Amino acid sequence: MDRPVEPGHFSACEARLDKHIAGRCSVDFPVAVVLPAGGSGERTGLLTPKQFCTFLNRPLISYTIQTFERVPWIQSIVVVVAKESLDLMMDIIHRFHHRNVLVVHGGSTRHRSIFNGVRALSEGEGGTARVKPKVVIIHDAVRPFVEEDFLLKITMAAKEQGAAGAIRPLVSTVIATTLEGYLDHSLERTMYRASEMPQGFIYDVIYQAYQRCSESDFEFGTECLHLALQYCGTNAKLIEGPPTLWKVTYKRDLAAAESIVKETLSQSACVVTGGSAQATELANALQRSMSALDMEVDVISDLMGDDAKSLSKEWNFIRVSVNSSCFSEVGKMLSALEEADRALLHPVVIIWVYLNVSEDGLSASEPMGGEPAAMMELATGAKLGNILVYGIQLHHSKEATLWGRSVEKVAQMSCALIRDRSPALTGQLLQA
Ligand SMILES: Nc1ccn([C@@H]2O[C@H](COP(=O)(O)OP(=O)(O)OP(=O)(O)O)[C@@H](O)[C@H]2O)c(=O)n1
Numbered sequence: 001m002d003r004p005v006e007p008g009h010f011s012a013c014e015a016r017l018d019k020h021i022a023g024r025c026s027v028d029f030p031v032a033v034v035l036p037a038g039g040s041g042e043r044t045g046l047l048t049p050k051q052f053c054t055f056l057n058r059p060l061i062s063y064t065i066q067t068f069e070r071v072p073w074i075q076s077i078v079v080v081v082a083k084e085s086l087d088l089m090m091d092i093i094h095r096f097h098h099r100n101v102l103v104v105h106g107g108s109t110r111h112r113s114i115f116n117g118v119r120a121l122s123e124g125e126g127g128t129a130r131v132k133p134k135v136v137i138i139h140d141a142v143r144p145f146v147e148e149d150f151l152l153k154i155t156m157a158a159k160e161q162g163a164a165g166a167i168r169p170l171v172s173t174v175i176a177t178t179l180e181g182y183l184d185h186s187l188e189r190t191m192y193r194a195s196e197m198p199q200g201f202i203y204d205v206i207y208q209a210y211q212r213c214s215e216s217d218f219e220f221g222t223e224c225l226h227l228a229l230q231y232c233g234t235n236a237k238l239i240e241g242p243p244t245l246w247k248v249t250y251k252r253d254l255a256a257a258e259s260i261v262k263e264t265l266s267q268s269a270c271v272v273t274g275g276s277a278q279a280t281e282l283a284n285a286l287q288r289s290m291s292a293l294d295m296e297v298d299v300i301s302d303l304m305g306d307d308a309k310s311l312s313k314e315w316n317f318i319r320v321s322v323n324s325s326c327f328s329e330v331g332k333m334l335s336a337l338e339e340a341d342r343a344l345l346h347p348v349v350i351i352w353v354y355l356n357v358s359e360d361g362l363s364a365s366e367p368m369g370g371e372p373a374a375m376m377e378l379a380t381g382a383k384l385g386n387i388l389v390y391g392i393q394l395h396h397s398k399e400a401t402l403w404g405r406s407v408e409k410v411a412q413m414s415c416a417l418i419r420d421r422s423p424a425l426t427g428q429l430l431q432a
């Protein structure tokens with residue numbers, strides 16, 4: 001690890017990395033991750049530490065844990081939390097069914113917390129030995145959006161080089177100031193990069209770096225890669241990562257994280273028709289209008305047989321019903337989603353579209369019966385299970401322009417309800 005880096009070595013290493021990713025090679029050595037989550041999040045200005053702030057009914061830390069749980073070649077996840085957050089963390093692990101997570105006490109600074117996590121991977125309770133991983137990934141718990149491909153790049157580079165880390169181009173120029181607050185000099189921006197997370201290390205490198213580093217490093221240091229270089233002579237491989245690696249630091253970053261999650265949940269929907277010709281006609285028209293609004297829509301007659309797969313695939317459902325209420329069908333859909341524990345990690349949206357057609361097929365007249373009240377009751381119960389039920393009523397028209405306008409309105413409302421996922425609007429029967 002102390003060897004100097006030869007020119008050209010990085011490009012050979014990069015070629016191997018690409019081959020690994022292209023061929024989806026399995027990682028044949030043990031990998032663990034340490035998620036430091038022991039900070040207080042002062043810069044958000046909130047009372048709750050940012051890793052425990054909740055959006056869409058789930059704390060930020062749970063999104064990050066889920067990201068790592070999905071990676072099959074990561075064997076263990078260590079979460080480092082402040083002593084006073086231990087019960088809360090155990091509750092989150094229990095509530096969101098996280099598995100294979102070891103929770104460790106944090107320290108007074110980020111480096112101290114990370115070292116506690118790293119140490120826990122080789123030392124069990126009371127100093128007993130554990131099987132230590134070959135590579136350990138360190139990733140701030142407050143960076144929830146990291147992709148498996150990028151983790152693989154970092155892991156393979158860490159195994160080859162001893163250390164590897166994510167970088168991003170600088171957004172602003174970095175300047176040095178004088179003590180009096182004047183410009184001293186500015187750095188040539190193209191020569192510098194922002195150091196982000198994840199970072200990966202051969203376990204022994206980061207363990208020794210922490211054993212050898214000074215109290216001042218523990219107290220004021222902000223860079224693990226630097227410790228590996230200074231105390232183990234390991235030059236980290238730097239890999240440019242995507243912008244989504246950014247760290248939630250300020251309150252506005254929590255809103256940005258929420259909107260990224262909402263966007264990923266809102267890319268598609270499944271329209272269930274119940275098989276009636278009029279419902280299918282409306283569903284097909286909605287499919288055309290919603291795809292023009294960038295939402296992919298599948299039309300199916302029911303959730304039976306092969307189409308039952310939609311229950312485990314989709315986050316958004318539209319149930320079309322003509323005249324006589326198919327409210328019981330919405331209820332059945334709810335039960336199936338609840339049985340599959342579908343809304344445990346993300347809220348699921350169901351929109352009940354009630355198409356009102358008069359007997360003569362000309363104009364709509366039939367007033368609604370008890371549906372609005374029943375819907376409110378159903379939606380109130382569903383919300384407790386993280387399923388958001390909304391309703392839209394429209395009248396059939398034989399006049400093509402009017403009908404087209406109504407369909408367009410339903411499509412726009414459906415997209416807005418799905419994208420906003422507003423708990424405040426559940427149970428409402430909106431008019432298109
Ligand atoms: N004693 C500490 C301090 C920080 N962290 C963790 O390190 C990550 C990145 O640190 P930062 O963004 O600075 O978090 P905070 O220290 O919580 O934020 P602030 O500086 O605004 O208080 C976070 O996941 C944070 O929980 C930690 O595990 N232990």
Ligand SMILES: O=C(CO)[C@H](O)[C@H](O)COP(=O)(O)O
Nearest residue numbers: 110140195196197222223247
């Ligand atoms: O990017 C990082 C290291 O490369 C860290 O996330 C960053 O240094 C943490 O610093 P702070 O705790 O001051 O936000």
